[in-house]
Amino acid sequence: MTPRAAVLTVSDRSWLALREDLSGPLIRGRLVALGYDVESPRFVPDDRRAVAAALREWSDARFALVLTTGGTGLAPRDQTPEATLDVAHRLVPGIVEWIRARTAATHPFAVLSRGVAVVRDSTLIINLPGSPRAVAEYLDLLEAVLPHALSQVTQRPTFGNSLPHIDERR
Amino acid sequence: MTPRAAVLTVSDRSWLALREDLSGPLIRGRLVALGYDVESPRFVPDDRRAVAAALREWSDARFALVLTTGGTGLAPRDQTPEATLDVAHRLVPGIVEWIRARTAATHPFAVLSRGVAVVRDSTLIINLPGSPRAVAEYLDLLEAVLPHALSQVTQRPTFGNSLPHIDERR
Amino acid sequence: MTPRAAVLTVSDRSWLALREDLSGPLIRGRLVALGYDVESPRFVPDDRRAVAAALREWSDARFALVLTTGGTGLAPRDQTPEATLDVAHRLVPGIVEWIRARTAATHPFAVLSRGVAVVRDSTLIINLPGSPRAVAEYLDLLEAVLPHALSQVTQRPTFGNSLPHIDERR
Numbered sequence: 001m002t003p004r005a006a007v008l009t010v011s012d013r014s015w016l017a018l019r020e021d022l023s024g025p026l027i028r029g030r031l032v033a034l035g036y037d038v039e040s041p042r043f044v045p046d047d048r049r050a051v052a053a054a055l056r057e058w059s060d061a062r063f064a065l066v067l068t069t070g071g072t073g074l075a076p077r078d079q080t081p082e083a084t085l086d087v088a089h090r091l092v093p094g095i096v097e098w099i100r101a102r103t104a105a106t107h108p109f110a111v112l113s114r115g116v117a118v119v120r121d122s123t124l125i126i127n128l129p130g131s132p133r134a135v136a137e138y139l140d141l142l143e144a145v146l147p148h149a150l151s152q153v154t155q156r157p158t159f160g161n162s163l164p165h166i167d168e169r170r
Numbered sequence: 171m172t173p174r175a176a177v178l179t180v181s182d183r184s185w186l187a188l189r190e191d192l193s194g195p196l197i198r199g200r201l202v203a204l205g206y207d208v209e210s211p212r213f214v215p216d217d218r219r220a221v222a223a224a225l226r227e228w229s230d231a232r233f234a235l236v237l238t239t240g241g242t243g244l245a246p247r248d249q250t251p252e253a254t255l256d257v258a259h260r261l262v263p264g265i266v267e268w269i270r271a272r273t274a275a276t277h278p279f280a281v282l283s284r285g286v287a288v289v290r291d292s293t294l295i296i297n298l299p300g301s302p303r304a305v306a307e308y309l310d311l312l313e314a315v316l317p318h319a320l321s322q323v324t325q326r327p328t329f330g331n332s333l334p335h336i337d338e339r340r
Numbered sequence: 341m342t343p344r345a346a347v348l349t350v351s352d353r354s355w356l357a358l359r360e361d362l363s364g365p366l367i368r369g370r371l372v373a374l375g376y377d378v379e380s381p382r383f384v385p386d387d388r389r390a391v392a393a394a395l396r397e398w399s400d401a402r403f404a405l406v407l408t409t410g411g412t413g414l415a416p417r418d419q420t421p422e423a424t425l426d427v428a429h430r431l432v433p434g435i436v437e438w439i440r441a442r443t444a445a446t447h448p449f450a451v452l453s454r455g456v457a458v459v460r461d462s463t464l465i466i467n468l469p470g471s472p473r474a475v476a477e478y479l480d481l482l483e484a485v486l487p488h489a490l491s492q493v494t495q496r497p498t499f500g501n502s503l504p505h506i507d508e509r510r
Binding site: 073074075076078079081082093096097100101104108109110111112113114 | 430431432433434435437438441459462464484485488489492493495496
């Protein structure tokens with residue numbers, strides 16, 4: 001079955017139509033090329049509740065993958081990682097550690113991207129930076145691990161209800 | 171004094187005796203060779219409360235080191251890191267960051283291991299992946315830092331009660 | 341405008357005047373050379389509430405940067421990272437990930453430094469280890485990213501109150 005994915009552009013300027021969003025369509029194009037069934041890009045301002053609401057909605061609709069772009073820096077309104085942690089059930093620290101380490105090798109400012117990768121129910125959510133150049137670098141690396149990661153996230157428990165109950169929801 | 175260590179295998183299949191546990195005995199053997207006094211391996215299913223209960227029990231019994239194996243992936247029942255965070259007083263992010271970075275250099279899927287390293291009272295707890303091959307790689311790297319880490323974790327405060335009180339327990 | 345910075349030495353021994361503090365003055369000297377307006381070094385014992393109180397005070401006084409030294413290890417009273425997380429609004433995981441990875445390449449014990457980097461309001465707070473040698477290594481790397489990081493942290497929101505309200509304070 002084709003995995004369903006969604007892309008969220010988090011940016012006051014793009015939301016106010018003061019800037020053309022290049023990163024959202026770039027991510028969407030790459031995911032389509034990789035064989036995902038991708039929703040049209042959606043925009044929200046740099047607002048913690050708006051970001052969290054969009055992530056929760058897609059996760060509840062059982063999307064396998066949600067990628068965000070923007071709001072991962074240190075400026076006062078950059079709070080995409082906090083919104084993502086608000087809806088997270090489990091953290092996947094290694095994905096973003098690895099991408100930061102690889103991208104920092106050529107440009108140290110990459111370490112300032114505060115993005116997180118998390119699982120909510122059967123959805124993997126990863127924060128990408130806002131710039132199209134950084135987004136392209138993230139996708140180049142993510143390609144190598146996404147299929148394996150998603151096959152795990154979307155797996156059904158083997159033993160159904162015969163084993164102790166998981167309750168990791170907050 | 172010989173430091174006491176314990177090994178916890180977290181796996182529905184091993185707990186149900188549907189799979190032979192190779193990783194638990196492998197870790198135990200390596201720790202014995204390093205001079206630790208090691209408990210017999212114990213099994214729990216992939217259940218957050220069962221994992222947390224075992225960790226709490228060994229920490230309360232003042233074991234210096236607890237290594238877990240299994241339950242660090244992204245499958246629905248993988249929740250060893252969450253159980254470990256449930257009992258943690260302090261985080262040691264650098265240990266797992268370093269091992270993931272080193273192991274990802276040869277196989278990128280290593281970044282999907284969600285393990286954490288934490289301190290609870292005077293016990294260091296580290297999550298290892300489930301596969302024997304990955305466990306062996308983790309132990310090769312851990313060997314270099316365990317003695318120094320444990321000498322700190324098990325240290326007695328120099329000034330006893332003459333300085334402000336620590337209360338980091340939750 | 342010259343950015344204001346402060347340095348906090350966290351150490352029972354230095355606070356009790358049982359040890360000369362070399363790291364605090366070292367950090368101060370380097371920051372002055374980089375053009376910061378730096379407060380005189382301050383000392384606190386390894387006490388979670390004392391560390392948090394100092395950080396809160398400087399953040400409320402709108403310092404752009406606070407660097408701590410000491411209390412990042414695994415000994416029982418090392419709890420500078422916990423105190424820093426107590427006052428944090430947002431985490432910047434990449435800064436310390438990067439420094440640990442770079443310093444661990446030459447001495448693996450560097451992975452045991454549990455320091456965190458966080459933002460509280462418009463203040464960037466970073467935990468450095470206690471030893472003068474390690475402090476010098478951290479500063480060599482930090483120099484490359486501090487100006488860019490602080491320009492973001494101290495930025496004023498472009499759209500003032502015309503966009504959804506942020507409330508990230510705990």
